[in-house]
Amino acid sequence: MEDIRVGVDLGGTKTEAVLLRVGGEVPEVLERERIATERDGGYDHVLSRVAALIARFSTRAPAASIGVGMPGGLTRAGLVKNSNTTCLNGRAFHADLRRAVGRPIAFDNDANCFALAELAFGAARGAGLAFGVILGTGVGGGVVLGGRRACTAGRTIAGEWGHVVIDPSGPACYCGRRGCVETYLCGPAIERRHAARTGQRQALAEIDDPVTLAEVAEIFGRSLAIVVNVLDPDVLVLGGGVSNLSILYDEGLRALARHVFDDEPRVCVVKNELGDSAGVFGAAMLR
Ligand SMILES: [Zn+2]
Structure with a gap:
């Protein structure tokens, strides 16, 4: 049928x-x-x-x-x-x-939905356990295990790594906490931190300052290491505008490897294939 x-x-x-x-x-x-x-x-x-x-x-x-x-x-x-x-x-x-x-x-x-789609038809195809990483105007994520989402029955918190606090004295987040991953890694936050440090207002795609990009790569690795240590997924599939930053796929991966509790990390980090x-x-x- x-x-x-x-x-x-x-x-x-x-x-x-x-x-x-x-x-x-x-x-x-x-x-x-x-x-x-x-x-x-x-x-x-x-x-x-x-x-x-x-x-x-x-x-x-x-x-x-x-x-x-x-x-x-x-x-x-x-x-x-x-x-x-x-x-x-x-x-x-x-x-x-x-x-x-x-x-x-x-x-x-x-x-x-992003994680389900990338596992079914996109960059995480064939993975047993995939974590979809949203790096856009917000930071979020989704867990998909064996082709099904990990949270059901109205529970929607699984995957919400964007509101893990990585520095309690960090920037204020709209959620009421301070120093959430989102306050460092969402597109507007990267632009804001870059402008505050350099005095230059630049759109995310135009930022080529090595200090700003190195900070993004380090925080990316440090915060996703939490996800890898908890879930040990086969694949991390990245989506959202920030996932277009090429530094995530070299320096970001090295930072992730440094912070994961495994000296031979096997997680595969890929960019999404399905886009919008x-x-x-x-x-x-x-x-
Ligand atoms: Zn938050």
């Missing part, structure tokens, strides 16, 4: 849906649509836009499973928290969307 799935990536600015046929070597995109999330329109507006998008796709494939990936987690009461589409926070978006669509829908955060498609492909893989 054909395995057709609907995947939706609900972002702060854009929301994308795919109708995907899986089971072959590569996933086949049957339909793809991108709409503006229009989060300024408020909760009911976003809910009805996403529900209408899913309805269009599920009409074409009534038997398809539906998965939605979105930033943030869930409270014990099933309310959205930590979403950058802030009008969803404190609301029962999962239940409301299921009701509006009238079908079962699986949800997970975007970092877990990981979000929707991973959402389609949710069950």
Whole structure:
């Protein structure tokens, strides 16, 4: 029987849906649509836009499973928290969307979707245990074991290495702590620290200052060593804008090797292969 799935990536600015046929070597995109999330329109507006998008796709494939990936987690009461589409926070978006669509829908955060997609179809293909590393405007991660995400039943903390505190006297983080990994390694933090030290405002991609880049490589290695020591994954797959910094793949790897509790580290560190498609492909893989 054909395995057709609907995947939706609900972002702060854009929301994308795919109708995907899986089971072959590569996933086949049957339909793809991108709409503006229009989060300024408020909760009911976003809910009805996403529900209408899913309805269009599920009409074409009534038997398809539906998965939605979105930033943030869930409270014990099933309310959205930590979403950058802030009008969803404190609301029962999962239940409301299921009701509006009238079908079962699986949800997970975007970092877990990234890891699922890269393991199923991308750079971590064939890995038993993979850790997806998001280095973008935020820092996050997702754990995938044997093709399935490691956290279910509403628990969404697995993989959140971005809010491990590496220096309690470090910069303030939006989460309320100080010195989280994210306050050193997210794109805006790297730009800010570079500007503070050199007086030069440069976009991440233009930064070529060896001191700034060496600091990024060192913190990258030190903080991911925590993940490797805990999980010993086969693959670390990197995504997000910061993953384009080539220094991560040489000096960053050397720093990682120095800090891991293993003098023969075997973890493989790779750049993502799916780019922007990981979000929707991973959402389609949710069950
Ligand atoms: Zn934090």
